[in-house]
Amino acid sequence: MPRFLSISRHDERNRPAEPPAPELQQRMAELYEEITKAGVVLDMAELAPTSEATRVAWVDGRAEYTDGPFTESKEVVGGYTVIQAKDKAEALEWTRRFLEVQGRYEPGTTVEVREIAED
Amino acid sequence: MGTASAVSTAEAVETVFRIESARIIAGVARIVRDVGIAEEIAQDAVVAALEQWPESGIPDKPGAWLTATAKHRAVDLVRRRETYSRKLAEVGRALEDRPPAEPPDDDDIDDDLLRLIFTACHPVLSAEARVALTLRLLGGLTTREIARAFLAAEPTVAQRIVRAKRTLAAAGVPFEVPGGAARSERLDSVLEVVYLVFNEGYSATAGDDLVRPGLCEDALRLARVLAGLMPDEPEVHGLAALLELQASRTAARTGPDGAPVLLAGQNRAKWDRLLIHRGFASLRRAGRGPYALQAAIAACHAGAGSYADTDWTAIASLYGLLLEVQPSPVVALNRAVAVSRARGPEAGLVLVEELAGVPALRDYHLLPSVRADLLEALGRTDEAAAEFARAASLTANERERGLLLERAARTGAAGGRAAREGPV
Numbered sequence: 001m002p003r004f005l006s007i008s009r010h011d012e013r014n015r016p017a018e019p020p021a022p023e024l025q026q027r028m029a030e031l032y033e034e035i036t037k038a039g040v041v042l043d044m045a046e047l048a049p050t051s052e053a054t055r056v057a058w059v060d061g062r063a064e065y066t067d068g069p070f071t072e073s074k075e076v077v078g079g080y081t082v083i084q085a086k087d088k089a090e091a092l093e094w095t096r097r098f099l100e101v102q103g104r105y106e107p108g109t110t111v112e113v114r115e116i117a118e119d
Numbered sequence: 120m121g122t123a124s125a126v127s128t129a130e131a132v133e134t135v136f137r138i139e140s141a142r143i144i145a146g147v148a149r150i151v152r153d154v155g156i157a158e159e160i161a162q163d164a165v166v167a168a169l170e171q172w173p174e175s176g177i178p179d180k181p182g183a184w185l186t187a188t189a190k191h192r193a194v195d196l197v198r199r200r201e202t203y204s205r206k207l208a209e210v211g212r213a214l215e216d217r218p219p220a221e222p223p224d225d226d227d228i229d230d231d232l233l234r235l236i237f238t239a240c241h242p243v244l245s246a247e248a249r250v251a252l253t254l255r256l257l258g259g260l261t262t263r264e265i266a267r268a269f270l271a272a273e274p275t276v277a278q279r280i281v282r283a284k285r286t287l288a289a290a291g292v293p294f295e296v297p298g299g300a301a302r303s304e305r306l307d308s309v310l311e312v313v314y315l316v317f318n319e320g321y322s323a324t325a326g327d328d329l330v331r332p333g334l335c336e337d338a339l340r341l342a343r344v345l346a347g348l349m350p351d352e353p354e355v356h357g358l359a360a361l362l363e364l365q366a367s368r369t370a371a372r373t374g375p376d377g378a379p380v381l382l383a384g385q386n387r388a389k390w391d392r393l394l395i396h397r398g399f400a401s402l403r404r405a406g407r408g409p410y411a412l413q414a415a416i417a418a419c420h421a422g423a424g425s426y427a428d429t430d431w432t433a434i435a436s437l438y439g440l441l442l443e444v445q446p447s448p449v450v451a452l453n454r455a456v457a458v459s460r461a462r463g464p465e466a467g468l469v470l471v472e473e474l475a476g477v478p479a480l481r482d483y484h485l486l487p488s489v490r491a492d493l494l495e496a497l498g499r500t501d502e503a504a505a506e507f508a509r510a511a512s513l514t515a516n517e518r519e520r521g522l523l524l525e526r527a528a529r530t531g532a533a534g535g536r537a538a539r540e541g542p543v
Contacts, residue, residue: 001336037232038138039343042393082393084336086259089134100179118370 003042003116004083004091006098009075011108012050020105027101040094043082050076075110088115128177132168135181136161141257142182143189145231150193152294154238154256155284160196164189233296233348240309243290248283249312250319255280257344258316258337268334269319306349310358310410313341317362321369335366346401356404357411363398364417367391379518383426395421409445412437431461448477449485456489464496484513488523495530504531 020028035041050068057064070076081098085091095111102109136143140161148157164185178184239252254260254268262280266273297305320334342359349355371385380386402418405411416437423429438454452474459467471490480486491506507527511520 001333001340037344037347039340039347042397084340086137089130090138093134093138 001084001086002088002118004085004088005114005116006081006083006091006095007077007112007114008079008081008098008102009110009112010078010106011074012069012076012078013071013074014108016106024101024105028105031097031101034097035094040083040085040090041081042084044080046079047077075108078109082116088113128172129169131177131181132165132172136165136168136185137259139182139185140259141235142232143186144256145235146186147189147193148235148238148294149231150190150197153284153288154235154252154294155281155288156196157193158256158284160192161185161189163192230296232344234294236309236345236348237296237305238287238292238294240305240312241287241290241292242305242308243292244283244286246311246315248279248286249308250315251276251279252283253312253341254316254337257341260337264333268331306352306354309345310354313338313345313358313362314410316341317365321365332369335362335369338362339366350404353404353406354408354410356401357406357408357414360398360401360405360414361410361417363394363401364414364421367394367398367421377518379522382420385426387425390421407440407444409441412441412444416441429460431457435461448474448479449483452480452483452486452489459493459496464493468493468497482513484510484519484523486510487513491526491530500530500533504528 019025050070053068053070055066055068055070057066083091083094085094091113095113099109099111143161143164144154144157147160148154151157151160167188168181168185172178236253236257239256240249244252250269251265254265255262260268262277263273265271266276269276296302317335317338320331320336320338339359339362342355342362345355346359367390368382368385370391371387371389372380374380398414398421399418402411402414405414416434419430419434419437435454435457438450438457442450442454452471455467455470455474458470468490471486471493474480474486487506488510491503491510494500494506495503504527507523507530511523511527514520514523
């Protein structure tokens with residue numbers, strides 16, 4: 001069964017000021033429960049803001065470090081999920097369900113679904 | 120930018136059904152009290168979706184649509200049955216002595232899923248039948264996929280499933296998760312099915328492939344589902360931990376040519392860190408049941424940076440505990456191996472010799488294989504070669520046989536050389 005890395009991106013500079021409404025929080029909890037009970041998620045995490053991040057590049061034979069926030073990019077990675085599903089269609093359906101809920105809180109969210117290469 | 124892609128209706132129906140089928144069947148089974156009929160009704164709902172969605176568009180909550188449609192049909196069926204029974208009663212015939220169906224409601228669909236799991240794994244069915252029915256109803260595998268995985272003919276598996284459904288109906292197995300003392304016994308039966316499926320994939324008992332990873336993954340998913348549904352059952356987490364940790368070694372267990380690689384020779388960089396991490400997390404929620412203890416043993420291996428770092432003393436004592444809760448000659452043999460690593464081949468061989476006459480191990484290839492290993496370590500090479508050859512003659516797995524014959528030849532040759540050169 002292939003694994004997929006779902007990379008969720010959002011506009012870090014325009015994040016909602018308020019936490020989700022209780023009704024939406026309830027929906028999010030239900031979805032989390034549904035995903036857990038379906039046994040498809042191997043790993044799932046939200047990332048700390050890019051203001052705490054550091055980029056490392058290898059330039060002219062030495063490491064070069066750049067501290068965040070990275071203002072040049074509008075969308076930054078905000079979280080990831082590792083899903084194990086029968087095929088990509090199944091992974092996309094779970095992603096659709098995630099966005100159906102998350103998109104109501106943070107409408108600009110996009111998710112990129114990438115298959116993890118196995119040897 | 121990529122290009123926009125559209126999902127066809129048929130694909131959408133198929134995907135949603137695959138994700139939801141077990142839940143739909145479970146919800147319907149509670150209404151109609153028959154898993155066979157429930158499966159048919161669930162498939163009817165798919166046909167309805169294929170007819171209606173191209174016209175109406177894919178509904179916002181396609182899973183809920185399929186579930187509602189299937190339940191609606193189930194209620195219709197029950198009503199027709201009841202009307203029929205009433206009419207029979209009116210003409211003075213005996214009523215069917217079925218318990219009246221509960222009115223359908225939407226409460227706790229996950230309990231229905233658990234009911235379905237406990238029903239499919241009911242001990243009234245043979246282990247083979249439980250495995251086939253569980254993979255069909257809960258794993259979403261087609262009859263053909265099950266047949267391929269178990270190297271059986273498709274009609275044989277189809278028959279097995281049909282008969283299992285009939286047996287459940289004939290025995291009047293209630294669609295429920297049993298409570299009290301029966302619960303733990305029935306849970307054993309459920310866990311055993313998942314474990315059997317995993318093992319069939321992990322150490323294929325016949326044929327050319329040492330590992331059929333598809334089955335391992337199906338079993339792992341079932342274990343994860345069970346852990347999600349029964350978070351308060353320690354042994355469910357024990358089983359999940361065991362399977363996660365075993366599966367973490369899959370990529371390292373076979374060489375590029377498909378030959379098995381033993382634990383000692385495995386490239387630990389190829390172990391799956393994510394599954395190891397998940398295994399440890401499950402183990403923290405597990406108790407001290409047989410699966411949990413086996414998981415703890417697997418965790419000792421997973422936590423060792425190299426084979427030389429393995430804590431064999433801890434493993435030997437875990438096998439000792441396992442032998443108490445689950446006395447079995449195979450566990451005793453494994454304990455002997457661990458003891459030999461912890462205290463030397465002599466100590467291990469003493470324990471192995473004790474098992475020599477045990478009838479259950481008479482045709483078990485690992486007994487001579489372990490004995491051969493220890494004899495080789497003690498320099499008794501001629502005896503070792505004979506035991507390797509004996510082990511080869513007992514295994515049904517082609518790859519394993521090859522490995523054992525190779526070791527028999529090598530040990531024999533080394534023994535011959537040593538004899539010619541004489542003691543130094």
